[in-house]
Amino acid sequence: MASSLSSPFLLGIPISHSNLPTRPSRLRPLSLAMAANSSESSSSSSTGTSSQESTKLITFLGKGGSGKTTAAIFAAQHYAMAGLNTCLVIHSQDTTADYLLNCKIGNSHVECGKNLSAVRLETTKMLLEPLACLKQADAQLNMTQGVLGGIVGEELGVLPGMDSAFLASSLERLVGFLRTTSPKNQKNKFDIVIYDGISSDETLRMIGGTSKARLYLKYLRNLAEKTDLGRLAAPSLLRLVDEAMSISGSRSYFNGKLSAEIWDALDQLLERGSSAFLNPQRFGCFLVMDPNNPTSVNSALRYWGCTVQSGGQVSGAFGITNNVKSLERVKKDFSPLPSAFISSLSMNSPIAWSRILLDTVNEDARNLLTSLASQRSNVVSPVKFDTKRKLVTLFMPGFDKSEIKLYQYRGGSELLVEAGDQRRAIPLPPEIQGKVGGAKFMDRSLLVTLL
Structure with a gap:
């Protein structure tokens, strides 16, 4: 039975209303x-x-x-x-x-x-090798005047959050x-x-890491390009990271590129990861x-x-x-x-x-x-757009309707869905962009109508 919400806005408001024997195998090779x-x-x-x-x-x-x-x-x-x-x-x-x-x-x-x-x-x-590459890069560029080289990696402990990063x-x-x-x-x-x-x-944090990092990258880019501190520090930090990547044998994404091109390359890198x-x-x-x-x-x-x-x-x-x-x-x-x-x-x-x-x-x-x-896997589409009805269907198994929140912070160009301690931004096609007009939860899916 479907429950519906007809309020013209859903901005930050929860959606609420209602032993087997062994037999010879028949598997082919x-x-x-x-x-x-x-x-x-x-x-x-x-x-x-x-x-x-x-x-x-x-x-x-x-x-x-x-x-x-x-x-x-x-x-x-x-x-x-x-x-x-x-x-x-x-x-x-x-x-x-x-x-x-x-x-x-x-x-x-x-x-x-x-x-x-x-x-x-x-x-x-895992933290020893990247630290060694950074120290070697710093020795060549002399950015920290030897301070980085004085760090003894073997005495460093693991802080919360390091496990996921490494x-x-x-x-x-x-x-x-x-x-x-x-x-x-x-x-x-x-x-x-x-x-x-x-x-x-x-594991879920790892899966969502690259897609979520893109928004952080956007704000970091604004900080680097629009503040005095960012314009001063960002080029040196990027150069240090690039040199360390080259030492580790990784491909350089920054060599010979302008600052704007570097940020674009980083965003494309994260987009490629999230698409995978x-x-x-x-x-x-x-x-x-x-x-x-x-x-x-x-x-x-x-x-x-x-x-x-x-x-x-x-x-x-x-x-x-x-x-x-x-x-x-x-x-x-x-x-x-x-x-x-x-x-x-x-x-x-x-x-x-x-x-x-x-x-x-x-x-x-x-x-x-x-x-x-063998690449024949079929998966359920998480988002479906119905341009004629201006309807967005979000497949959300495992959630109750009261656990889902919708936000709109960028006009009507996207939906921000919050559930399960995760936030997901969904860009809307131009044909159906607009404010949320209503929503109902049915068959493990949230059906959102746009005005």
Whole structure:
């Protein structure tokens, strides 16, 4: 039943009114299917980095204890068995992954099987290299008169917020969302990078980081170009960062460019990153839940909506259970997302991954992962525009109508949607730009009428 709001403005006002036996596998050789798909796609040419040359990032969201790490390792083993060069990235001190892989995971890449490597990201280690590059750049430019060179990185601790910042840098080196060309050094080139994060909320911040940073960049540019302090300090800081990037082996985005061109290049860089999270050929995100636990199911639904709000897309949902019927009961809540179940693992004995992967009870889960890798994934459009009716439909699963707020700060040119501790700016087509005239919440979507 739909609830509606007919007030002429919704500016800052909440919307309110109302054990399964092992059987012989019937899976066809996935590596052959993927190889065929790769061969077909590689025959087409494109400018920049083609989708087939690009590394795909896959991550999992869900309530703590729902099985995110289990699902991540299941996916890593699946892609490795299919012949794809796969890297599992762990970003916590939890040793569950070590046990499930029977492999000691450290802060350097370690081989855990054919086509499969793993690494544990540690911020205390990640901050050392960029600091060293900055110190080397400062030594060449002499901007701080040696003050920067006196910093001992090994004695620095990790402050709140550093984990996310250095995570973004490390993942960018692996997946290259900001790059326009393929790296010359293919030594650490992976087909698939699977990220098992500290928490789902931290992962959501990572997904939305580049799109949200564009507005901050806009205000920083105004500060740099329109104030005496900015005009004095900005060129030197940009030069220091550019020199450090060159030392680290990264491509220079600033060399030989004017100040305005530098800011434009930075904005294009962030736009490229945010677009990657909406591209199923570059990014996949799966919900994970325990179908027998209502709080786990509700959390997965919530993270679905939060992912949309952050600027990403959800590719599917997994239920970790041995009770197939329990997943069938919740499938309708996640429709039209494709969903499958992964059989629960026994922790009392070493994990036989080849047996688990080839077990037909996990066939649907592997097919779901394969459909993403072969770029046939279908996702729900987060925004739809109806120019004739001057209607905007916002897909917002997992939210109640009372939890959504709408704002308009730039006339009628855009909508600002706030929900799930996320803000999302939606530019409106010229044909329907105007003030909000009303809204109603129906079928997990917010329908906004413009005047």
